[in-house]
Amino acid sequence: MKRLVIEGGNSLSGSIKINGAKNAALPIMAGALLGDSTSILENIPYISDVENLGKIIKSFGVEVEWKENGQLIINPHNINHFEAPYQLVRKIRASNLLIGPLLAKYGVAEIPLPGGCAIGTRPMDLHLKGFEALGATVTMEHGIIKVKADKLEGASIYLDFPSVGATENIMMAATLAEGITTIENVAKEPEIVDLANYLNALGAKVKGAGTDVIKITGVSQLHGVNHSVIPDRIEAGTYILMGAICCDDLRVENIIPKHLEALILKLREAGIEIEEGEDWIRIQRSELFKAIDIKTLPYSGFPTDLQPQIMTLMAVAQGTSIITENIFENRFMHVDELKRMGANIKVEGCCAIIEGEKMLKGASVHATDLRAGAALVMAALAAEGETYLSGVEYIERGYQSMIEKLVALGAKIKCIEGSEG
Ligand code: EPZ
Numbered sequence: 001m002k003r004l005v006i007e008g009g010n011s012l013s014g015s016i017k018i019n020g021a022k023n024a025a026l027p028i029m030a031g032a033l034l035g036d037s038t039s040i041l042e043n044i045p046y047i048s049d050v051e052n053l054g055k056i057i058k059s060f061g062v063e064v065e066w067k068e069n070g071q072l073i074i075n076p077h078n079i080n081h082f083e084a085p086y087q088l089v090r091k092i093r094a095s096n097l098l099i100g101p102l103l104a105k106y107g108v109a110e111i112p113l114p115g116g117c118a119i120g121t122r123p124m125d126l127h128l129k130g131f132e133a134l135g136a137t138v139t140m141e142h143g144i145i146k147v148k149a150d151k152l153e154g155a156s157i158y159l160d161f162p163s164v165g166a167t168e169n170i171m172m173a174a175t176l177a178e179g180i181t182t183i184e185n186v187a188k189e190p191e192i193v194d195l196a197n198y199l200n201a202l203g204a205k206v207k208g209a210g211t212d213v214i215k216i217t218g219v220s221q222l223h224g225v226n227h228s229v230i231p232d233r234i235e236a237g238t239y240i241l242m243g244a245i246c247c248d249d250l251r252v253e254n255i256i257p258k259h260l261e262a263l264i265l266k267l268r269e270a271g272i273e274i275e276e277g278e279d280w281i282r283i284q285r286s287e288l289f290k291a292i293d294i295k296t297l298p299y300s301g302f303p304t305d306l307q308p309q310i311m312t313l314m315a316v317a318q319g320t321s322i323i324t325e326n327i328f329e330n331r332f333m334h335v336d337e338l339k340r341m342g343a344n345i346k347v348e349g350c351c352a353i354i355e356g357e358k359m360l361k362g363a364s365v366h367a368t369d370l371r372a373g374a375a376l377v378m379a380a381l382a383a384e385g386e387t388y389l390s391g392v393e394y395i396e397r398g399y400q401s402m403i404e405k406l407v408a409l410g411a412k413i414k415c416i417e418g419s420e421g
Pocket of ligand 1: 024026121126127128164166329370371
């Protein structure tokens with residue numbers, strides 16, 4: 001079991017280059033199955049979620065080649081298999097995004113239900129309702145979702161919640177359906193827009209991505225294409241928050257500042273100085289900044305994927321902050337770990353009340369999910385003394401070379417193998 005040993009209290013400075021967005025790369029990798037020929041995807045982050053989804057796609061008989069330069073080549077020409085192995089699916093929830101493309105292109109898909117994780121039960125009812133509306137039969141046997149359709153027909157679909165995954169899955173399924181599909185109350189995240197841009201480059205007809213209603217006019221065939229995914233706004237936001245808590249001067253580069261508007265406005269509300277460039281943001285730690293209230297919301301509201309990280313910042317803010325988690329029902333697993341480091345946090349339902357403290361103290365803590373892990377690294381860098389962090393594999397799921405990037409800023413972090421010390 002890998003652990004990080006992090007020495008807190010060092011002030012960091014320098015610049016960090018942001019990689020391609022995990023949550024754009026994953027749906028686009030699935031979407032590549034829709035094409036009759038090879039897609040060359042660029043700016044793909046080197047993370048285990050991408051590696052694991054690539055293994056599942058490869059298990060279908062698809063050619064998948066990952067080049068060092070962040071290029072991922074997917075050629076679905078020889079696909080001969082449409083069932084995903086549970087042992088791989090359990091490692092990557094986004095495997096559920098394979099259902100839409102397989103259903104559209106081959107009329108069949110058998111994917112084990114990815115199941116819940118630390119942050120919630122992660123149901124798929126909205127995905128499956130959309131597939132049925134398009135004419136598919138959906139069954140669930142022994143934990144495996146089986147979808148079949150001789151052909152898909154355009155339909156009008158309303159999402160009870162603007163689910164990112166359901167929007168992506170139904171949009172992909174509808175690209176090869178007969179006729180027009182409208183999906184209402186869709187997710188508007190930048191990753192949805194990036195996926196729609198990729199699908200249109202394949203030859204699909206998708207309109208309205210980024211708004212509340214997406215309209216897809218089905219076509220008969222799609223062809224492979226080159227596409228470079230957008231920068232990862234959540235990776236960028238994570239480092240911006242790290243900058244606010246422990247960097248004298250940090251420049252976060254290769255980003256689209258507009259995708260981080262909610263975070264930037266909230267940090268300015270707390271009295272933290274942020275300088276915004278065309279594709280970079282500069283942030284300097286301020287000794288004193290105010291506690292603010294945060295509510296997580298679908299885009300363009302404050303992103304749930306930055307909630308654990310901003311909670312760490314609020315743990316050392318001046319005053320009381322209330323963080324309301326409106327997206328996932330169980331995304332406060334990092335609270336107990338932050339409390340072990342001296343944070344003063346009380347959870348009441350979907351709200352966490354944080355009394356800012358002067359200083360956190362190093363401790364042995366465990367990451368329960370990807371973003372909680374990032375929040376604990378932040379806390380450890382700002383804390384007094386040494387922190388032992390286990391659950392490093394969660395961080396590697398979504399952050400390319402986080403340790404190397406932080407060490408280059410002056411952080412003192414070691415990665416050790418072996419049991420608890
Ligand atoms: C995507 O997950 C992201 N993952 C998540 O990022 C992100 O937190 C989430 O969107 C919200 O922004 C990827 O894009 C790979 P949802 P997804 O469907 O699609 C409920 C990270 O750290 N829901 O928008 O699974 C669900 O239970 C990860 O990078 C249903 O009820 O999220 C949740 O409460 C974590 N029925 C809410 O909607 C459904 O059929 C939001 O889920 C689907 C979802």
